[in-house]
Amino acid sequence: MTNSWTDIRNTDLVVIMGGNAAEAHPCGFKWVTEAKANRGAKLIVVDPRYTRSASVSDLYAPIRQGTDIAFLLGLINYCIENDKVQRDYVKAFTNAGYVVKQGFTYQDGLFSGYDEAKRDYDKSSWDYEIGADGFAVVDDTLANPRCVWNLLKNHVAVYTPEMVERICGTPKDKFLKVAEMVAECSSPTKAMTSMYALGWTQHSKGSQNIRAMAMLQLILGNIGVRGGGMNALRGHSNIQGLTDVGLMSNLLPGYLTLPNEKEPDLNAYMSTRGFKPLRPNQMSYWQNYRKFFVSFQKAMYGSAATPENDFAYDYLPKLDVPGYDVLRAFDMMHQGKINLYLCQGFNALQAFPNKQKITASLSKLKLLVVMDPLATETARFWENHGAHNDVDPSAIQTEVIELPSTCFAEDDGSLTNSGRWLQWHWAGGTPPGEAKRDTWIMAQIHLRLKELYRGEGGAFPDPILNLHWPYADPGDPTAEEIAQEINGRALAKVTDTADPTKVLAEAGKLLPGFAALRDDGSTSCGCWIYSGCFNEKGNNMARRDTDDPDETGAYLKWAFSWPANRRILYNRASADLNGKAWDPDRKVIEWDGAKWSGYDVPDIAPTAKPGEVGPFIMNPEGVSRLFTRGMMRDGPFPAHYEPFESPIVNPVAPNVRGNPAARVFEGDFRQFAEPASAEFPYAATSYRLTEHFHFWTKHVVVNAVMQPEFFVEISEQLAAEKGIAKDGWVRVWSKRGSVTAKAMVTKRIKPLTCDGKTVHIVGIPLHWGFTGAAKKGFGPNMLTPYVGDANIETPEYKAFLVNIEPVSGPVA
Amino acid sequence: MNIELSRRAFLQTAGAGLAGTTLGALGFGDIEAAHAAAIRSFKLANTTEARNTCPYCSVACGVILYSKGDLRKGEQAEITHIEGDTDHPTNRGTLCPKGSALLGFVKAPTRLQQPMIRKPGADKFEPTTWEDAIDRIARLMKDDRDQNFVATNNDGVTVNRWITTGFLAASATTNETAFETYKVVRSTGMLVFDNQARV
């Protein structure tokens, strides 16, 4: 989230699209109902299903899953056509005026530079014209036909309300009503908030879905303001934290990236990071990259990381591919290229697409280790549960070790919510049986491994032997010890760069924040964006002061919000070019002539003058990007692509199948249904229900009572067509698998008309499996295709094709 | 015994009794029945509180754990109730259907109690000890790493990577667990490393 849950109370219009906040995040949704009740805010829900969010909306518009970009670009087109744009904001705070290089084109659904064989682009043409001064060329009048604004205008022109109806199936009158309400928020005194989640990410163009809305929010001037923003609702309690701390194949903590094998040393590595400003005076905060990186290496390897060895740069593994994401990992496993796999509380068998492939892959492992508080399906993938897990245990040679871990109620520590708040929690109960904390388990594995390497030697033992392990009880580090390590420490005295007499931190002391980080090895810091969370003032994540001056919803003294306790990202953009709030009633920070101050920690250097320094300090431009240069694999603008399995052929680019830059593994393509397939005529989507949380709560008897059994939702029309009775049983199958379910026949799903064709939607909730208290059931991953988003490889769970028929009852 | 007499007497008594109670029923009397306490005693009295956050979604609602026994005093603590924390700015004491039923997660019948191992081809788990389990994991990790570690690529560049073993982190563990996990995993050179945020 750019903003926070409590900030949603400040909005005028909530657009829930690509999410279902009322069902998946009920307590956060409270702030929507508060905004409605207290400010007269309106709620729009755009979704293939009439959801529980829709049940309290002011306007519901149906949409075919996987067509959000067409809808959003249609909105952008509407706003531009009708001059519903916050022009001053767009000119000053976006790259609308930046002139794009000759050679950049978009034609027939493809951007310039496409290589069909590689399914990838040469992105060199996707960039700005660079002037003689080394800075990007900008036309403030927006007259240049090659400036971003004019390119965007041309790019979205095709998405007329008629085209939106044709692609999305959204009736034109509903779309126009949405457009009118959204366009009103181009006023500087109106804010719209976007609440989205996996309904946007789980597509082969998930990142572009989000970009499209972000672009709309930028042209409406809604980023950085109270009640505005791009608010990813996010899934699990610490999905934000795990990502922040970098537990992904290609990441280091704090969104630093792992080197690839073309970067043999630290200098080569730094040459593509630490961006220089593209415009004069800009902060381009990544210029500090080296400080973050070196401090991280000091946290990892302590005294073994020295200037002489490039701060142990070689200890880091170097990537040969963009990343070993889970789809790649399981594809490798499927090929027998992975021997050991450790799952720390992640139910892979239920969570990844094409369950049959996942089972086959796990069956090829030598060892699977599962650490979990609950008996997961993954740990029991080899157990026969009839149709629900039809395997032959004797044929599976994988050794499985299941380790009982504690749950939230039994450990201390912090979780980062979607509003970027790091909140500390305290254990309240004794763990059951022999269950152990994850910190204990990981320490034991490390110490045992270290012991083995110390005793036996082996392949490059240095990083293991030298891993910094400064805990009082090495076998059982405490949460506080690790939190301090994440925050960072001064290894030598750290002084202010501008004023060397001013000491920021004495040697051995905790750092006040990331501004004190140094690139000479005098500081250590596990995760730079978290620095400040546990400093000499104490554990700031444990703060519980609910003071909130003027009830802005900022709660600056509650817990700690990264970065630097900032509650609204880009909050400098809440004020105009002179530093005055666009909307005086919705002030966040203002320029008082000498510095920035207000209700939040300014997201800019406190003394950066308003006219000079742009609000988007992480970007070398200092402004936000409507055109994203070469930073996305599938294009600098979003464009409509059909899902890989689609009931119609792409109306705007008939020759392009799916997202042309999305990675598809050998073999998986064969398992996709053809576009407009007669064999699989129905458009399916998967989703969560409010009664359950993923695959956990089916272990909770009370939640099992609330929603006991797997079902699929279909329209009355499809039920009539297929002879499916309410409360009857159905079989649903895709090219990859088949499930049996109860039928929920509802008015809340209606057939759509897309490109002249009736499209029926089949809704498949995801909470069932073969362990726990609820009835045994199937997961949608029996059916879903094995393909991910072009940029981040999130699987396409939200749009695929199936067929359906009535059956007499469940197969045993 | 003379049945006829006794029955007669009984019938007469009954008749009189009936007439008498009919009067009572018309409002000339009241029956005092034993009073039973209607209101349950408050079940959180004398419990210990701990502040926590809900482990499910990323709204991160504040919750209070109520237990018999106090962990901070070194006692065994059994959680008996969980409800929303009204002091929390986001949820203000409210909880969704999952959060309201958190106690059922803590006490789920399917909570794991001890380390288990499933041998190749077996159709069930067998109990094992932590000692043996960790030994086994470390041994297999080291063997696989030693065998498959790639120190340099074909171009002779130092790459120090290990891609035949993978690690999947979840997304409900703490940041502290996450960072420690990061250290342990990355220090081995593992690249097949991901978390739930991917999906």
Next chain:
Amino acid sequence: MTAHDVEPDNAVHPGKPVTVDRYTVGARINHWITAASLILLALSGLALFHPSLFFLSGLFGGGQFTRFIHPWIGVVLFFSFFGLFIRFWKANLWKREDGTWLARIRDVLANHEENVPEVGKYNAGQKFVFWAMSVLIVILISSGLVIWDQYFSAYTTVGQQRVALLVHAIAAVAIIGVWIIHAYSALWVRGTIPAMIRGSVTGGWAWRHHRKWLRELVTKPGGRSGSKPAE
């Protein structure tokens, strides 16, 4: 016609006084089971009917057991009474003289039975009790099943149950009223109760109250046994 009023093994035993068999052992057992059930039902039912009578639930070991046992006794009553019905329904068919008897009920009440026509085994009052009981028991068992929450609540709507409750209550009041008439009459007309205890009445009792029945018995072939008293 006459056969209706005479049970096959009823007999007249000459002697001083004459004794007349009125009820067989089976009929008597059947009656007393019915009687006991009815009384227990009345007591338990009244306990649930009116708060001031709730104390009667004490006779049954408390409210819960009263609630539990009442419908089961009802089932017993129903089948038990059904036995009586099979035995006696023919003798209770309406006859010409019953109208006259009824018209002269004042004389009956005033103990001047000599002014009413001779009646068979049952007089009109007894027949009224018989048929009232029959009808009310059918009403009570059927309405009772509807409100027997433990087993049958699922088969009817709450609206139907409310009707049943009211009907059950009214029918219960009525049947207790009928029972009062029945029991009082038995007390008032001396010599009646022994009929249901020993099975026989004196000839004088039969002469006084059911002369027609006595005549029929006497004239019936084999209607008279030897001088042996009934056992």
Next chain:
Amino acid sequence: MFPPIANPSVTDVAPRFSEKDLVRRSASTVPAPAERLTEVAKLIDVSKCIGCKACQTACIEWNDTHPEVGVNAGVYENPPDLTPDMFTLMRFSEWENPETNNLEWLIRKDGCMHCEDPGCLKACPAPGAIVQYSNGIVDFVHENCIGCGYCIKGCPFNIPRISRVDHTAYKCTLCSDRVAVGQGPACAKACPTQAIVFGTKEEMKQHAEGRITDLKARGYANAGLYDPPGVGGTHVMYVLHHADQPELYSGLPKEPRISPLVEAWKGITKYAGLTVLGVAAGVGLLHHLVMGPNRVSDTDEENAERLVRSDRHDSA
């Protein structure tokens, strides 16, 4: 935001109301309390409700009930109905508004309405099994309940359910144990959107006014408060977008009142019945006193003997 319900205290506190505050007690009379407590109420704003069932799970957890894991019956209601272990239930109804052609998913939290004139209490034959406190809470006392199910017939909203385990009736207590220590009901505390709020009845009515104004501004011309006078008002009230058609909300009765049948049963029948029986017994007694027993005379015996003898002659 409506003031949220404060965190409970873990120190032992004396209940704020008790037996002495009873205004009604089933099948018995109670002395009028010295002064009436402030009336409390739960307000359920259907227009804010997202049907998440948090109220249901919070209710189960607080009241330590154990509903069974059922099946999916093609609907969102789970369990399918109120049970002795499920005191409250979200009921879902899909309605296409003929005026707007828009689908509306009307979701209503069903449960005890805590009527000012409780039909359950009126119907109950067991002394003290159902009580009403002067703050409006209608509570079941299981020690006194006999499990007859009369409360179900008395209730205009079809709420109480009899346990097959202990054969006593169960329903929402309005969390009397929480209210007694100054807390709000578990469902109201849990409700994520504050569709359920709790306070004094006056506060609730005021709060409802604000909500109704908001709904009218959003085009719900018939928005209104459901506080049915037929049962003397309720201590659980609804804000409805279509207050003119409460039946749309899974059959919420439009003009609920205690059924005339139940009124008749518990009123006239009760008194008239006992009067009839009393009179019948009395008349019998009187008749016996005045007329005396109807005895068989010696003449009757002789006549009988004569009859028997004559017949023997006849047939000989």
